[in-house]
Structures are given as C-alpha cells and as structure tokens.
Amino acid sequence: xxxxxxxxxxxxxxxxxxxxxxxxxxxxxxxxxxxxxxxxxxxxxxxxxxxxxxxxxxxxxxxxxxxxxxxxxxxxxxxx
Amino acid sequence: xxxxxxxxxxxxxxxxxxxxxxxxxxxxxxxxxxxxxxxxxxxxxxxxxxxxxxxxxxxxxxxxxxxxxxxxxxxxxxxxxxxxxxxxxxxxxxxxxxxxxxxxxxxxxxxxxxxxxxxxxxxxxxxxxxxxxxxxxxxxxxxxxxxxxxxxxxxxxxxxxxxxxxxxxxxxxxxxxxxxxxxxxxxxxxxxxxxxxxxxxxxxxxxxxxxxxxxxxxxxxxxxxxxxxxxxxxxxxxxxxxxxxxxxxxxxxxxxxxxxxxxxxxx
Numbered sequence: 001x002x003x004x005x006x007x008x009x010x011x012x013x014x015x016x017x018x019x020x021x022x023x024x025x026x027x028x029x030x031x032x033x034x035x036x037x038x039x040x041x042x043x044x045x046x047x048x049x050x051x052x053x054x055x056x057x058x059x060x061x062x063x064x065x066x067x068x069x070x071x072x073x074x075x076x077x078x079x080x
Numbered sequence: 081x082x083x084x085x086x087x088x089x090x091x092x093x094x095x096x097x098x099x100x101x102x103x104x105x106x107x108x109x110x111x112x113x114x115x116x117x118x119x120x121x122x123x124x125x126x127x128x129x130x131x132x133x134x135x136x137x138x139x140x141x142x143x144x145x146x147x148x149x150x151x152x153x154x155x156x157x158x159x160x161x162x163x164x165x166x167x168x169x170x171x172x173x174x175x176x177x178x179x180x181x182x183x184x185x186x187x188x189x190x191x192x193x194x195x196x197x198x199x200x201x202x203x204x205x206x207x208x209x210x211x212x213x214x215x216x217x218x219x220x221x222x223x224x225x226x227x228x229x230x231x232x233x234x235x236x237x238x239x240x241x242x243x244x245x246x247x248x249x250x251x252x253x254x255x256x257x258x259x260x261x262x263x264x265x266x267x268x269x270x271x272x273x274x275x276x277x278x279x280x281x282x283x284x285x286x287x288x289x290x291x292x293x294x295x296x297x298x299x300x301x302x303x304x305x306x307x308x309x310x311x312x313x314x315x316x317x318x319x320x321x322x323x324x325x326x327x328x329x330x331x332x333x334x335x336x337x338x339x340x341x342x343x344x345x346x347x
Contacts, residue, residue: 041107041143041198048218048260059257 002080007054008073014049015069028070050076081124082131088114091121091128097287098125098132098189103140110202110234111150112157115176122183129189133295134287137184137210138194138280145193145219148201149234155333170324174233174317177202181235185209185308188299190290194283195219196276200258205234208243211302212271214286215261216279221269222258228332233320238312244268 008028016023019036026035038046044060050072051058056079066072083092088104100121102108110118125135139145158166184191184206193207196216204221207213225232231253240249248267252259264270274282290298323329 041147044198044220044258045218047258048220051260052217052262057259057263059255061255061257 002077004070004073004077007077007080008070010053011050011069011073011076014053015046018046018049026069028073029068031067032069032072033067054080056080082128084117084120084124086117086120088117089121091124093128093132095288096131096133096291097284098128098135100135100137101140102138102146105141107141107143107147107198108139108145108203109147109150109152110177110206111153112173114150115173115180118180119176122180125183125187129187132189133291133298135184135187135189135191135210136194136280136283136287137191137206138283139196142197144197144203145195145199146203146206147198148203148205148224151228151333152337155330155337158330158333167321167324171317171321174320177234178313178317181205181209182308182310182313185235185239185306188295188302190287190298190302192283192286194279196279200224201232201236202234205232205236205239208236208239211306212286213264213269214272214274214279214283215264215270216276217261217273218276219261219264219270219279220258221252221261221264222256223252224256224258226253226256228336229326229328230323230332231316231319233316235313235316237316238309240269241312242307242309 012023012026015021015032015036016026019038021036033043047058047060047063054076056076058075058079062075066075084090089100089102091098091100104114157169161169191210192212192214193210194214195207196219199207199219200222201224204223223232223236231237237249237253244267261270261273265273272282
C-alpha cells in the first residue's frame with residue numbers, strides 16, 4: 001500500500017526532475033504553480049506525467065483549486 | 081505550389097508524403113490568418129495529391145499540436161461588430177473552416193495527424209479529420225467548449241461520433257475533461273502511442289509503409305469505410321450559431337480572455 005508520504009515524495013521527485021528545480025527546494029505545502037513557475041499548459045504536462053507514473057486517470061477538474069503538492073498527493077492517493 | 085512557408089503554417093512534399101506543419105505562437109490557435117493559410121493549403125492539395133500518397137499534419141510548437149480556435153480574436157472581433165452582425169461573422173468563419181476540414185477529411189490520400197501536447201478543441205477537431213492519429217505519450221485531448229457555453233464548432237462531435245462510441249463522446253463533451261494518449265488509445269481514438277518527441281518520426285515511417293500499397297486500392301478502401309457526416313456537420317453549425325447568441329457565451333469568452341487564473345481551461 002502506497003502511503004500519502006510516498007505519493008507526495010514521488011510527486012516532488014517528478015516535479016523536480018521535469019521542471020529542473022532542486023528537490024531540496026520543494027516542500028509538500030508549496031504552491032506548485034509559484035514554486036515551479038509553471039503555467040496552465042505546463043500543469044497539464046505535470047498531470048500527464050503523474051498519470052503515467054501512478055498508472056491512474058486523474059480528471060483535470062479534480063485539480064480545480066489544488067495548488068499544493070500535498071493536496072495533489074491526496075487526490076492521487078484516492079485513485080490508487 | 082510544392083512548398084509554402086506562411087505565418088502560421090508551412091507545407092512541403094517529400095518522398096510522396098505531404099507534410100503540413102502548424103507553427104503559430106503560442107499553440108497554433110486557429111484564427112483568421114491560420115484559416116486563410118489552411119484554405120491556401122486545401123487549394124494546393126488539388127495538385128499536391130498527384131505526387132503524393134500520404135499527408136502528415138503536425139506542429140512545430142513545443143506546447144502542443146493545437147489549442148483550438150483563437151478565442152481572443154473571436155472575442156475581440158465579436159466586440160467590434162454590432163450584435164446583429166456577430167452571428168453572420170461566426171457563421172461565415174464556421175462555413176470556411178468546415179470546407180477546410182471536409183477537404184482534408186475526404187482527401188484521396190492516407191492522412192495522419194502526428195500530435196503531441198495540447199490537442200484541444202479545434203486542434204482535436206483537426207486531428208479527427210485524419211485517417212490515423214499517432215500520438216506522443218504526452219498528448220492530451222480535450223473538448224473544453226462547454227465551459228464557454230458552446231459546443232465544438234469545427235466538426236468535432238460528428239467526427240468523434242463517427243469514430244468512437246457515443247458514451248465516450250458524451251464523456252469528453254459533457255465533462256470537458258482532458259484525456260491522455262494512453263486513454264485515447266484504449267478507447268480507439270489513437271492508432272499508435274509513441275515516446276516523447278517521436279510522433280512525427282513514427283508518422284513518417286507509417287506514411288512510408290502506406291506508400292507500398294496501390295493507391296487506388298487504398299482510396300477505394302478509404303471511401304468505403306470513411307464517410308463524411310455532412311448532415312450532422314450542418315446541424316452542428318446551426319446549434320453553434322444558436323448558442324452563440326446567448327449572453328453567457330459573451331461572458332464566458334470575456335472571462336477566458338481576461339483570466340489570469342493559472343488554469344483558465346478548467347470550467
């Protein structure tokens with residue numbers, strides 16, 4: 001069973017690798033739009049990478065109002 | 081014209097394959113300039129197709145294949161017209177884009193959309209005119225039109241319904257959600273999913289394979305299996321124009337154009 005902590009860590013690693021932000025600069029409560037400096041198209045890119053990594057389908061409307069890594073992890077966790 | 085370099089797109093012919101490449105910042109939004117160049121392409125297609133067996137449509141933009149209609153231009157153009165003239169202008173645009181889409185849909189060539197990234201709205205509808213869709217694994221498909229109080233207007237619903245089950249069409253249309261390439265392949269929309277940045281190469285390899293077959297036979301097969309849903313396409317224009325008169329559409333367009341939201345594509 002994947003824990004919320006593990007899911008959060010996986011997202012942070014994914015975001016760090018793809019958007020070239022050092023992992024140690026990212027925290028679970030960070031606003032990922034601000035911290036990664038991404039726009040809506042790049043957010044879609046992150047969503048696709050998340051779906052591929054976790055082998056899930058995450059409708060984008062479930063991300064409405066979600067801007068921090070921890071809440072994003074909770075949404076993913078509910079689909080695992 | 082064997083090759084063309086415009087402001088929004090280019091085309092060339094190589095080894096019996098016509099390659100049409102969209103290239104307008106930020107993500108190939110289709111406005112009046114793109115439409116004029118697409119019309120130029122469909123005119124040229126008459127002579128290009130004599131020397132070709134396949135057509136590949138792709139995008140040079142890293143953001144994706146095409147984000148759909150140029151909503152900013154649509155809104156600004158609407159605002160510059162008297163309300164009574166707005167519908168006539170929208171209808172004229174739709175009639176023109178439908179002629180382009182129908183010409184590509186029925187072209188006597190095997191047509192391939194090589195897509196990546198954002199393939200939304202009118203971009204999705206352009207891909208649906210093609211015989212095959214080859215998608216980079218980072219592609220996302222979406223019909224976000226309902227958030228504006230509209231339906232897709234470039235032929236999307238009839239063409240998606242032609243290719244897929246009605247339940248899938250309803251899901252995409254009524255939720256406005258985007259789906260990735262793997263999901264799109266699982267429902268039968270995408271013929272091949274490629275690695276990142278590899279869709280055009282795979283499309284070229286597929287076009288080369290198609291070139292081994294007798295073209296007349298291939299076209300007989302295409303005509304037999306792929307009909308253009310003309311009646312539904314006409315109906316789509318009517319519904320779009322009816323909806324466009326509603327105040328909610330103007331408000332939706334205004335909100336989108338003025339939005340500073342990080343996720344403006346979401347309803």
